[in-house]
Amino acid sequence: MSENGGALLQVEEVAKSFGGVQALRSGSFELSRGEIIAIVGANGAGKSTLIKIVAGVYRPDSGRMLVRGEPVAPRDHNVGHMRHLGIEVVYQDLAIVPNMNAPYNLFLGRIPKRFGIFVDENAMRRKTREILEDLKVTTVQSLREPISAMSGGQQQSVAIGRAIAWGREIVILDEPTAALGPTETGEVERLMHEIRDRGTAVILISHNLEQVFRLADRILVVHHGLTTPAFPRSGVTSEQLVRAITLGEQVA
């Protein structure tokens, strides 16, 4: 399966502009199974655009993307196809539908049906409990209440649980702990290790450089819409990393 030196994901010189503004000039990187790569860069550097291309939200204007060595055809470059390939995202704002319950949010876009039209609510609730138990998340109480009735931490658990449950290959986390306290942050980091250990690759966007050093195997810097070659975390000092982020200097 994994030819090309085991690369699970290859992103090759993807670019994207919005109405004449180049959000991403050229983004390239590779990702292997069970690897955590951190994407860092200043605000507006193009990190979000890059991961939204990987997630299928944006179709790149140029460049290409390969998953398990297979190029993604431009007409297939959409969220549905990427999710089908096992790529999931935890968005910074969690991207939950506030008036719907936890099972609905977990199954968003893949609601199980009976007879083609009816929602299989029992299956959803059962699977939701399993997923949350697998993640050792035990704080979620009611599965019938709108998710907006839950605490921020519980909502986060559901959002992460959703990505982990369906993201067999790649889970993308966009600033997953920016709004969390230390305990919840520890919990999220534990989950990241857990999914990495099962062979899933993780893309982490974080402004917290300590966290990046703590978790990432490799680091990718985006500066003014350009990626620099990703480098291993070991052997990089935080000063070097800060210079790379702010000045776009190449590291090693």
Next chain:
Amino acid sequence: MSGPEPGPGMDASGEARSGRSEMLRNNVPYIAIVLVVLLFTIVSGDRFLSVRNWTFIAQQTPVLLLLAYAQLIVVTTGSIDISVGSSLGFSMYMAVLGMVWLGPVGIVCGILAATVIGFVNGSIFSLLKISSFVTTLAMLIIVRALLNIISDGGSIYVTEQAATGTYVDSVAAPWLLALGRFPNILIFALVVTALMWVFYEKTLFGQQLKALGGSERVLSLFGVSVTWFKIQVFVAAGFMVGLASLISLGRSGAGTPRAGEQFELDAIAAVALGGTPLTGGHGSVLRTVVGALTLTVVANGLTIAGVDPSWSRVARGVLLIIAIAISLNRRRIGVVK
């Protein structure tokens, strides 16, 4: 402690309080109808409570109820359809015209017409990204004008027996007139209500309506084809208007150029009186029944009490504002436009 805008981490007492007001909001429709019935019983007594009067109410409510279901489908997504009145009139006329052309099966022209209007509404709204209010306002005008053009200002009557002589503007359909009478019209409405409940509460489509009202952006982030779904929403509402046109035709016995005028307001009022927020996200079929019934009972009770029809409309307008004022969760509203 708890300010005007509590965040997601609301304290326990705040949650309990919002739980209580939530419960009050959910029960407003039931409280309202009980109060209204009590009021008219006191004012008009036996004349209001008579079997004859309630048979009349049971005949009067179904058309409004089905239009309210059409509105409920759209309102749950956070949009609005103010073309349902024009669409009803147009579909009634097309149904009766269809029967003139094709015989009894021609009645499907009514359902077809309403569904096509729904499709046009949905396509303009979803593809051209014009707000549902503006889209359906334009359609309210256009469809009414088309009805005037097609009918040339004349009516086509549904009759018990085939008309003799040169009187062509009628079609014999005793079965349709029978459908418009009690108890058939009520049975029809109850069957549609049962199907509507299943559709709204149990199907993926119904669930998606509420989710779309909750966050359209999140649905598209997760690969749900929102553009196509929004068209389908208006098609489903159009189909419901088509069903309403059948019983409305059976009841009134004619397709006329002015049928259904201002019915959109009653339909919206019924949904709102049923406690469904016009901002979308959730709603209830059963409470919409109560809302439609309340509206009919108020109109009926005021008529019996001898109130002038214009004042009756004033009273219903006031009732609508009161109902919405109570059913809105103002704590969650930041900006009102």
